Amino acid sequence: MHDMTPLDDLDRRVVHALQINPRASWAQVGAVLGVDPVTAARRWERLRDEGIAWITAYATPVGDQGPAALVEIDSAGQSLEIATRLVDDPECATIDITSGGRDLLLTVTAGDRASLTEYLLQRLGTLDRVRAVRTHLVTRVIAEGAGWRLSSLTEAEQSRLRESTSATAHAHPRALTEDERAILAELVTDGRAPTAKLAERTGLSPRRVRDLVRDMLRSERLTLRTELQAEASGWPVYAWFFLRVPAAASNTISPRLGALPEVRTVLQIAGPSNVIMAVWLRELTDVSRLEAAIESQLRDVEIVDRSVVLRATKRIGVALDPTGRKLHTVPMHA
Structure with missing residues (x-):
């Protein structure tokens, strides 16, 4: 290491x-x-x-050229093993091992809807030692880490x-x-x-x-x-927030979320939590601070859940070592 x-x-x-x-x-x-x-x-x-x-x-x-989904996996204590098995799949753009209500959170992409469905059902849906798989289809990319x-x-x-x-x-x-x-x-x-x-x-x-x-x-x-590398950036705490935003206000509120300096990704989702965002923070206590800031500044936004990433094993097609450094590239589907 x-x-x-x-x-x-x-x-x-x-x-x-x-x-x-x-x-x-x-x-x-x-x-x-x-x-x-x-x-x-x-x-x-x-x-x-x-x-x-x-x-x-x-x-x-990602998500506009082809369909994309965020996938939650409950792994029955086998998070690292499953992440290792999936890391070389081109469909798995990002793999995060997380705390909270899911053990793994995957960003999955494919060239078309049929290919995405096939991967979700035939690959993720048949993994051994998995208790549950929950899929959230991405309807719009508001902000992504490239920005x-x-x-x-x-x-x-x-x-x-x-x-x-x-x-x-x-x-x-x-x-x-x-x-x-x-x-x-x-x-x-x-x-x-x-x-x-x-x-x-x-x-x-x-x-x-x-x-x-x-x-x-x-x-x-x-x-x-x-x-x-997240640790080297000065923003080492990586977390996901699951939000519920009134449908009529989502196109206005989502870009405001994307403008926050901590925010790396904002996705509109077809599901109960219709906006999901990823953030990088300086301290673990900033998770609560950011929640309070969102609740006070965007009163229509309900924070349904949150998960802190314990380890990122892959980020947008790049496999990472335990410290978050690049190991090798796995080309994603164009």
Whole structure:
């Protein structure tokens, strides 16, 4: 097991820069941060090589390109064993071992509704030593972890990094082409893979690769997601909240929840708890503090249940070790 490696201010600034623009050149990152590009690159390479930070990719966003579900599992005391059995399933994007009213909470995705149903019934529904499986179908993604940020850069610095990442609206969102899927398959493992490397591995020209990556990002059909070990982030407490929001107010309240700095994920769900959200917090006592803040500021919101994550074994296609560092990537269904 790794010892905790503290992040200094420059480490955090480099990670924040790549959260905003994951494929920014080191010259651009260095100019914004006021450091030599080689220094910025070396900081990132250390964090990446130690599994503390990484960049992955997926078709944008999970749940809109294909169906998704949150799945609660009561494991009869076999949580870690079941998590280990499921970790290499491409359908299991995220696997959390939790406290409270469920032992495991999975984020499950698939290419279509039939594939999702097949996985839920034939794989999860037939697991040994499982007492219950409860499925919540995702109807809308309000916020996801790709939008969560460290608070290490000034607004001016963030704006300079955003200049080359503005989205371009498409009236009719296009499915990924064969060439785009080939590029995506390489970016899943390393979202900063150089253009020349992508060209070599896909058989496309460097110019074609650059154009396709730029178009996928600007059309918001591709997400590049910079992730960080929770412990190293300074927000080590990870929890899920199950909320009940009046249907008429859910489209107004859900984005307000997503704007909270602690919140990483907000999903609208077809079920009794019609909004479920994931948060990162600094202290365990912040669970109660956040509950009180939500109840006082959003009086229509009822907090039905909550679960603290004891261990995350997989996060958006990346298997994690017991300390939350990256082990290996399991490509999700595009």
